[in-house]
Amino acid sequence: MKIEQIYTGCLAQGAYYIESEGEAAIIDPLREVQPYIEKAERRNAEIKYVFETHFHADFVSGHQDLAAKTGAQIVYGPTEMKMGFDAIVAEDNQEFTLGKVKIKLIHTPGHTMESSCYLLYNEEGKPEAIFTGDTLFIGDVGRPDLAQKVAADLTQEKLAAHLYDSLRNKLMPLPDNLIVYPAHGAGSACGKNMSKETSDTLGNQKKTNYALQEMSKEEFIKEVITGLTPPPAYFPQNVMMNIQGYDSIDTVMERGVKPLSPEEFEVAANETGALILDTRAPQVFAKEFVPNSVNIGIDGSFAVWVGTMIPDVKQEILVIAEEGREEEVITRLARVGYDYALGYLKGGIHAWKGAGKEVDSIQSITAAELAEIKKNNPDAKILDVRKKSEYDSEHVKEAENAPLDYINDSMTKINKDETYYVHCAGGYRSMIFTSALRARGYDQLIDVDGGFKAIKDSEQFEVTDYVCPTTLL
Numbered sequence: 001m002k003i004e005q006i007y008t009g010c011l012a013q014g015a016y017y018i019e020s021e022g023e024a025a026i027i028d029p030l031r032e033v034q035p036y037i038e039k040a041e042r043r044n045a046e047i048k049y050v051f052e053t054h055f056h057a058d059f060v061s062g063h064q065d066l067a068a069k070t071g072a073q074i075v076y077g078p079t080e081m082k083m084g085f086d087a088i089v090a091e092d093n094q095e096f097t098l099g100k101v102k103i104k105l106i107h108t109p110g111h112t113m114e115s116s117c118y119l120l121y122n123e124e125g126k127p128e129a130i131f132t133g134d135t136l137f138i139g140d141v142g143r144p145d146l147a148q149k150v151a152a153d154l155t156q157e158k159l160a161a162h163l164y165d166s167l168r169n170k171l172m173p174l175p176d177n178l179i180v181y182p183a184h185g186a187g188s189a190c191g192k193n194m195s196k197e198t199s200d201t202l203g204n205q206k207k208t209n210y211a212l213q214e215m216s217k218e219e220f221i222k223e224v225i226t227g228l229t230p231p232p233a234y235f236p237q238n239v240m241m242n243i244q245g246y247d248s249i250d251t252v253m254e255r256g257v258k259p260l261s262p263e264e265f266e267v268a269a270n271e272t273g274a275l276i277l278d279t280r281a282p283q284v285f286a287k288e289f290v291p292n293s294v295n296i297g298i299d300g301s302f303a304v305w306v307g308t309m310i311p312d313v314k315q316e317i318l319v320i321a322e323e324g325r326e327e328e329v330i331t332r333l334a335r336v337g338y339d340y341a342l343g344y345l346k347g348g349i350h351a352w353k354g355a356g357k358e359v360d361s362i363q364s365i366t367a368a369e370l371a372e373i374k375k376n377n378p379d380a381k382i383l384d385v386r387k388k389s390e391y392d393s394e395h396v397k398e399a400e401n402a403p404l405d406y407i408n409d410s411m412t413k414i415n416k417d418e419t420y421y422v423h424c425a426g427g428y429r430s431m432i433f434t435s436a437l438r439a440r441g442y443d444q445l446i447d448v449d450g451g452f453k454a455i456k457d458s459e460q461f462e463v464t465d466y467v468c469p470t471t472l473l
Helices: 034-042 063-070 156-171 202-208 217-225 235-244 249-256 262-272 282-287 302-309 326-335 348-354 367-376 388-393 404-411 428-438 451-458
Strands: 002-008 013-020 023-027 046-051 073-076 095-098 101-107 116-121 127-133 179-182 275-278 317-320 341-345 381-384 420-423 445-448
Touching: 002 034, 013 034, 013 095, 013 101, 013 179, 023 095, 034 046, 034 063, 046 063, 046 095, 046 101, 063 073, 101 156, 156 217, 179 202, 249 326, 249 341, 262 317, 262 341, 262 348, 282 428, 302 326, 302 404, 302 428, 317 326, 326 341, 341 348, 367 451, 404 428, 420 428, 420 451, 428 445, 428 451, 445 451
Parallel strands: 023 046, 046 073, 127 179, 275 317, 317 341, 381 420, 420 445
Antiparallel strands: 002 013, 013 023, 095 101, 101 116, 116 127
């Protein structure tokens, strides 16, 4: 028997490959399914099942393409949802044979109503691992507010009550030596305070996970919903894609990986209403970029911020990327359902300049330069675009919090005629914020390179006392 966790950092997501006697199963696959197919082929194995722990909100699963390409059967837990593809809707405790091992579906409603875990029995018939999806994370549990709009009477309190019962009646009675393999780790918006660890024993989680400690159902509900913030706007759209189906990844890539000359790129931008998405590093972008483009660097939490910043997954997108990374960008857009990339700027910004096209830039200063500015002008406005939880934990005194997560609300705090010095934690999000607002006509925003870390390390600013955050959302 072989178990392999396939972890994707930008989504903080874990998919799983399980194999026994030439038969394989994939749990919660990503959109690009070819790597799973090639892995099975290298091992002379046939993919028999695609197990889904629930209808995912934060990414588009590869279940449909994987089944179409391999003949594997898709399996979901109990649900009355009408799906746009063939799938086994399993019953609670239903078992599936994979070579010499068995996998049992355990229905664990709470994160969503169809949420299920998969208990793996080894060749000796002993339980060895449990794949918990978004029901149980390392150090946390799945947030209970994402599915509350599915049914009119479904609230986060009712879902939290279901989660309490699922954890205590279905998971906690299982053996302590079980390895827990969750669908997400730190950085995902599907939980509020997840560990960076991506697996653990169930016994250790019973000792250390706050949600598994002794408490009443009422105490649990209060604890698990405290600190929740509204989820990213793209979550419900991803859920519907996962339920109803989607274009093949092959179609999406063919459409998106299309080189465009500067002239073709400019025409497309003017005639389609497409968003120009520049995925280069923040400080590289700041020096010169195509006017009105928005920077979301590929080397960061790219998928999460694309989903947060672009409300409609059907938004047409024109891509600017480092040479050789265009296909990677289109793939990572598709992971979160953004299937309508129209192509990329061939030759990048150098080709654009070479064609005599106009470029824009964003001023970026160091923490030391900001300190000098603040010394000469104590009223200089500092804008902290980190999450509210980060700001509440520790911030520059007199800085105003304008979270990138809620940029439309944050915009209302800004006077277009005044200068603001914008920072996040390290410089990634502040450039997203500054570029997005510059595209909307705000041209008095100056980026602080290195963010709060550089500001604090400079020891030239008064910072509030540190308070341990109760949530990372």
